[in-house]
Amino acid sequence: MFSPRVVSLVPRTGPRRFMSTASKLTTVEVNDKTGIATLTMCRPPVNGQNLELLLDIKSSIKEIENDSSRGLIITSASPKVFCAGLDILEMHKPDQQRLRAVWTELQNVWCALYGISMPTAAAINGHAPAGGCLLATACEYRVMVPDCRIGLNETQLGIIAPKWLVSGFLNILPKRVAERALTQSRLFTTDEALQEGLIDEIANSKEEAVEKCAAFIGTFSKVNPVARALTKLQFRAENLRQFHKEREQDVENFLSLVNRPEVQKGIGAYLEGLKKKKANKQ
């Protein structure tokens, strides 16, 4: 059904990328028939959001925006994980300059995706905790495969979901459900997510998820695109205005939280646990 055409990504050495990299951590394919662009994250094994992946996602969103696609679908090349959120290595004994850049780019990715005027949908083909949930909830529609988990579980690691991320979360969930989920670090199963409205549909495979996202984007075919864009941006304007007003302070808050000794200790213990798990498997 899909005859994807691979669009060359923006030049990796271009002037807009302040960290040049040879890696292609995302791909963008445009379906010639539907005009819908699919952005795929490909940083194995779990699309951990390090600085480079975040920069790549941002570039790809901007590229799709400039290409005037009919819609944007975000998905993952990994079989079981949509996106595991911030790469925890970026937060462990961090270089302060780089940590600042990481959070700034996470902000940039969110506001690029949340504030894009074209229709957006997430084909959530695996787990989507924290930064993975951020990407999914910035979209207008969410389709998820069975037996996975999604949620903003930042408090588990000792950090918090920032106000701008919560504001988008509240576009989707009732306040009562959202506050409890945020404080409990709740990861919703696919079924729970559907029931609470955090996702819109379940699909049995990534392909089906992408198709359902495309069908959602297709519902706008008879709508005036300018009026659609203005309606979406008007709806999201207040959250974006608030975000821009507070984004600098938000970077400081994040840095001060991550640098707390007990948070560093928690992250260290978490990494230690991961290593042991890996060792046991080998």
Place this chain on the structure above:
Amino acid sequence: MFSPRVVSLVPRTGPRRFMSTASKLTTVEVNDKTGIATLTMCRPPVNGQNLELLLDIKSSIKEIENDSSRGLIITSASPKVFCAGLDILEMHKPDQQRLRAVWTELQNVWCALYGISMPTAAAINGHAPAGGCLLATACEYRVMVPDCRIGLNETQLGIIAPKWLVSGFLNILPKRVAERALTQSRLFTTDEALQEGLIDEIANSKEEAVEKCAAFIGTFSKVNPVARALTKLQFRAENLRQFHKEREQDVENFLSLVNRPEVQKGIGAYLEGLKKKKANKQ
């Protein structure tokens, strides 16, 4: 059950009406027993909101307000349409002065109905797209007949539901449902509207709809009317404050959107389509 008394409308040549008209595009009946006023729109065939109808609705609301009725029910004299929204002829190759007056009066109708302190309910005895949905959602309660459609489908014509109208829509629907409905120009069927909470009850006829609206207004019989009024106005104050702050800019936004050549072209094509349909029927 109802013994209606026809209340004379405000004088058509009165100083508050800047466009005098001999037409009676609305009627107001007050039930002597219940004290509830029913405002009926009667501009066949579909209660298209031209300037005169909007002025008439506003006058009738103000009249009911001044008459200290026990409640207000809004309905339509047309058998299949509650109100089709703005008369599209007002937007086609418009006289700018008149177009400005039309939008200003739509604003006035909304804030008069949304901000009235007495109990309000809509007996939606037919379709209620766009400006029809505006009237219904400005009320506190909605009863609708089967097999009709309701929604804010402005984007279909290339215009957008303004912020103040969206703010009232969000008093009724969850954000997720509202954003999607607005961008998709979604018209909810009666059953869908009930399921999503956009309407509160279904009635099998206009008479039954009016009765159910009256029953809703009756639920306030044991409540202190001053405290009820203060509670309602406090609840709606922030939306009204925002509306008054932005209403002038909103008129400019509407005018600039309607005057776009592609919007004019779309409206022209729509009218052409209506003409052909009519011709085919004859």
Place this chain on the structure above:
Amino acid sequence: MFSPRVVSLVPRTGPRRFMSTASKLTTVEVNDKTGIATLTMCRPPVNGQNLELLLDIKSSIKEIENDSSRGLIITSASPKVFCAGLDILEMHKPDQQRLRAVWTELQNVWCALYGISMPTAAAINGHAPAGGCLLATACEYRVMVPDCRIGLNETQLGIIAPKWLVSGFLNILPKRVAERALTQSRLFTTDEALQEGLIDEIANSKEEAVEKCAAFIGTFSKVNPVARALTKLQFRAENLRQFHKEREQDVENFLSLVNRPEVQKGIGAYLEGLKKKKANKQ
């Protein structure tokens, strides 16, 4: 299961209490095993919130906060009533100075409970109208026994639920449900409250309600407490900011409403009715 340790309350003659009293209108017990503090209101027969009870509740909340408990559960010593709300005698032919203090302390109780960073839950072991509902909705979780009533029915007496109280109510209920409930003085049955989300669980006894509240608080055991606290406070900050901005004006509004002759008349009639009921029972 629980081995309660009675914590001495703050000294009744301490410098922070501007009205010294020998009564103990609340008790605080801390479960040694779970670290959860249970605040019990004990002003028979219905925990009517007079000035002394409000001061006591406030002190107990502050005490629990300073004691760094793991969580707070609020409940009642009365068998059939959680809390009946403001003691109506405080509003009848009131001493203005004292009435001002009563409302100020109701505000203080709300913002102490709403803004405390630790997990909070209400074991609603009986009816919870008005000020009782205020306490319950300031918590993060609500468990209620069958066949009781809960709601903000202020308009029945001619007063209104203030903006800050409504803001917390809206953390729990959809706007449509909340506005209607507030204007109708709706008291939800236990079953209705569960269905609308106003409570989270039903329990067959006070003991079971307290246990379920403790289980809810237990869900935070694996969450970083600092991050949890920041997340909760960030979520509630805007409502609290607004409250502090308007709290003085809110006291004036309340006083002016209560002092209206028709409100005084209504309160008088209500008290008269209570007396007659009592006389008939004897």
